[in-house]
Each structure stands twice: as structure tokens, then as C-alpha cells.
Amino acid sequence: MSTYVSKRTAIAITTTAAAAAAALSLVLVTTASADGAAPRTGQAAAALPSVSGSPEGAFTRIADFYGSYVDAVYDNDGRTADQLRSFYLSKPLQAELKKWEETNHANGVLRAQNVPTQWKVASTGSGAGKTNATVTLTWGGGDTTRIHVQADLKTKKITSITD
Template sequence: MLQLPTKRVTSIALAAAAGAAALSLAVAAGTSATAAAPPSVSGSPEGAFTRIADFYGSYIDAVYDGDGATADRLRAFYLSEPLRRELRQWEDANHADGVLRAQNVPLKWKVTSVDSGMGKTNAAVTLTWSSNTTTTVHVQADLATRKITAIRD
């Protein structure tokens, strides 16, 4: 049989006791014994879907901060020229932000992939407002150019 040094056996016993105590506390508190994973965000500059998420996150930050110049630069970079023209017309008619389809800024956003095909990718962007209500806009991007080509209610 393997003989461990006394100090090693004591250390192992203490570690096991500490682990059992932590597990007992977690169970008693109704939480998981494993630590929650820290939040993370990932993406790729090659993916049109990631570009949709990147655009909405950055655009909402810029509008929230009142930085119109950055919001304009983001539109110029991420949105196709025909869409930018369409949004200007929509905004003139509706007196609201065409990207957000609203006059105010959402407090949260979530981008969900819907499907891809025929050279396009589609996403649903869920916007959460101060009243805890949500709206969804449907966004399409071109797979070849990675530019956003359509935003619909």
C-alpha cells in the first residue's frame, strides 16, 4: 500500500473537508457547487451574423452615449448604401431612429440567428426597453460583403 507523508495526508483531508463544506453550503443556499462562468462574447470578422451583432452592440452604445458622429460612422461601415438611403427616408417619415425603429434607446439587446441561405444571413434583434417591454427587428446581411442590407419591423 502507498504510504503518504503525514503532512500530505493532513493536507488531503483538509482539502476534502473544505470541499465538502463548500458543497454543503451551496446545496443549503440552493446554488450550484460550481462557480458560474464569467460572461463572454465572441465573434469573427469573417461572419455576416457576427457583423450584425457587432453593429447593434456598438450602435446602441454610441446612441446611448449621445455620440452621433460615431453612430454615423458605424452606419457608413456596416450598412449598405441602399439601406442607408432607405433608413433616411424611413426616419424622415417616422421621426425616429430607423436602425432601432424607435425614438429612444433600448437598455438591452440580443441578436439571434434565424437562418442563412441564398447568399444572405438573417437575424432577429430583440430590443428591451425601460418598461421591460421588447420589440424585434429583422435584419439581413449579405454573406459576400458582410454588409447589412435590410432592417424590417
């Protein structure tokens, strides 16, 4: 019986070592930076970026809108930007933005004349049938601006964009 236990222990140790080596190899082979570059030798495995959401949540709709809208404006795709506004923004907000843009000669969604290099949407809570978020836009020089955005919980349409 002692020989059986020893063989089983040796097999378990060998199997565990082989599994650990395989896992380490897999981590080194599959880990890549966000830009798709292979990791450097000795580079620790970092968490890969992740984005998630739900079509049922008004907050997610705000994030979806800003991500898609910034991409469309960055790509100089006015048609897509207009379609995004039509889908995500309430009719009264669309009219309000049109007036704001005529007065300020800037993009009312971004509150600027140029396009940000990065965006981030953070929830600031919900109540009274609305969800609120702060959108932080980062510009080419590293400066940031914050925009306050509100969406209706029932319709999920964005109803307010303010500085």
C-alpha cells in the same frame, strides 16, 4: 513496501485535500457578479458573461453593429453612430433608412425614438447568400420589440432592417 505505500497514500490524500481547498478559495476570491460586486458569503459561483465572434462572419457583424450602435446612441455620440452606419450598412440601406427616418421621425436602425436598455441578436438562419437575424430590443419599461435584419454573406454588410 507497505510503509512506502502508506506514506505515498497519505501524501496523495494530503495533496488532494490541499489542492481542493486552494481551488475553493480561488473560486470564492475570484468569482464576481456581472456588475463587479463580490459574491456574498455562501453564494455559489455563477458563470461569468461571455461574448465572442469572428470578423469573418456576417452574423457576428450584425451583433457587433447593434451592440456598438446602441452604445453610441445611448451615449448621445452621433458621430460614432454615423460612422458605424457607414461601416456596417450597405449604401442602399443607408439611403432607405434616411427616407424611413424622415417619414417616421424615428431612428430607422432601432425603429424607435428612444434608446433600448438591452439588446439581443439571434440567428434565424442563412441561405441564398444572406444571413438572417432577429434583434430583440428591450425598453425601459420591460417591453420588447423585434427587428429582422439581413446581411450579405460575401460583403458582410447589413442589407435590410425591417419590423
